[in-house]
Amino acid sequence: MRERIIATIAARGGVPFPEYLEIALYDPELGYYSRAGTQVGRNGDFFTSVSVGPLYGRLLARRFLGWWETNGKPGAWRILEIGAHDGTLAADILSEIRLLSTPAWQALEYAIAEPLPRLRGLQKAYLEPLASRLRVAEGFGGIASHPLPGVAFGNEILDALPFHLIEMKGGVWHELHVIVGKNGTLALEPRETSLPLSGTFPEGYRTEVRTNYPGFLSSVAACLTDGLLVFADYGFAAPEYYDVYRSSGTLRTFSSHRAGEDPFAAPGETDITAHVDFTDLAKAAGALGYAPTAFNSQGSYLTHLAKPLILAGGMDDPKTIAQFRTLTHPAHLGARFHIIELTRSAEIPTDVAHRLAL
Ligand SMILES: C[S@@+](CC[C@H](N)C(=O)[O-])C[C@H]1O[C@@H](n2cnc3c(N)ncnc32)[C@H](O)[C@@H]1O
Known part of the structure; x- marks a missing residue:
């Protein structure tokens, strides 16, 4: 895998880092996500x-159903899931909506x-029993x-x-390109760039920017x-992301539940990721007429959604309690992950503008 990726990059005379990621993660033959295998989960x-576990999907289903109920209960509506992996979350959401509201279920297309x-x-096979609502x-x-x-x-x-x-060198930003070095291994080479990142940064400061x-x-x-865009991910608002002390960025690799920092250690065989700049995301959504209407830690977002279920005694079994703790406790996934909601033609609430530094 590594040899074929090196040959591809050598043939192109080096590539900017996003092109390396396109190959290492998404190339139809060589990419990490294209390969057969189980990337997500215990194994x-x-x-x-x-x-x-299913609690995450059940809580999200309640939020999505709430949107349908407060927006005129449209006779045809859609939940679009992006990057649905093996269909587990889709099954959890669809099952909960079917349980909670027959009219919403009958009007729904889960795309x-x-x-x-x-x-x-994988998705079509796993979701076969729910296929009537699926696309x-x-x-x-x-x-x-x-x-x-x-x-x-x-x-x-x-x-x-x-x-x-990108990296600050000699007082100007340079973009790191992936090249094949003299010894035949992948290496990073700084080249001057016009990629924008405002502010004053120390020499050697390295970070990431997305333009997509x-x-x-x-x-x-x-x-x-019309509707709502909802994204859950690890990341920060811009001031925290581009803090001067975060001087080597957030790039991480994941393999067998171990995190690493070398994107060339096993190209095509590890996940390579970087945190999300939610401020930049909100600005990009703003240009499309969407405004951020919620931005919370996953812990507080899901706790809010869970309240009616807790009060109704629907979360008393030990398995569900354990899932709730993992999803919301700050030491588990509750603080590291954030959830942003973006609504078309809405005002930005003051607290959200403040938290996103908008
Ligand atoms: C970290 S996995 C998350 C999978 C799943 N959502 C979960 O939480 O278990 C990232 C997924 O994003 C998918 N992905 C990345 N870019 C995408 C795009 N433009 N359209 C659809 N899926 C995309 C990848 O194929 C990969 O399956």
């Missing part, structure tokens, strides 16, 4: 909130945009040709979008006539 490389054929196959598409295009009101959701999608690596939020969000937004 994989990393856990996500979805792997914790999955999944570029990888292997995962489309699995290769990309956003087919779904956007028939937009509906509703909700688009992505769990740990934004951190998987390719990013640029606008394109990604506009593909997602095109699938909805």
Whole structure:
């Protein structure tokens, strides 16, 4: 795998870091996510909130159903899930909506945009019992040709979008390109760049920037006539992300539940990710007419959603309590993950503007 990736990069005379990620993560033959295998879960490389158990999907289902109920109960609505992996979250959300509201269930189309054929196959097989409400598409295009009101959701999608690596050198920003060094191994080479990042940064400061939020969000937004975009991920508002003390950025690799920092250690065989700049995301959404209407730690967001269920005695069994603790406790996933909601044609609440430094 490594040899083939090195040959591809050598043939191109070096590539910017996002192009390296496109190959290492998404190349149809060589990419980490394209390969057969289980990347997510106990036997994989990393856990996500979805792997914790069905409670995550049940709580999100309540939020999405709440949107449907307070927005005129449209006779046809859509939940779009981006990057649905093996369909586990889709099954958890669909089962809860079917249980809670027959009219919402009957009006629903659960669409999955999944570029990888292997995962489309897994999703269709796993979701067979819920197939009456399901649509699995290769990309956003087919779904956007028939937009509906509703909700688009992505769990740990934004951190998987390719990013640029930049470094302050001689008082100016340089972009790090991936080259094949003299000894035949992959290396980083700084080249001057016009990629913008305002502020004063010390020499050697290295970080990441994404320039693909606008394109990604506009593909997602095109699938909805009106509605809500919801993303859960690890990340920060810009001031915390680009704190001068975070001088080596947030790039991480994950393999067999071990985190690393060398993106060239096992190309095509490890996940390579970086945190999300939620301020930048909110600005990109603003250009499409969406405003951030919630931005909370996962702990507080899910605790708020869980309140009615807790009061109704629906969370008393030990398994559900354990899932709730893992999803919300600050020492587990509760503080590291944030959830942002973006609503079309809405005002930005003052507290959200403050937390996102907008
Ligand atoms: C970290 S995994 C998360 C999987 C799943 N949502 C979960 O939480 O278990 C990231 C996923 O994002 C998917 N992905 C990245 N970019 C995408 C895009 N533009 N459209 C759809 N899926 C994408 C990848 O294929 C990968 O399956």
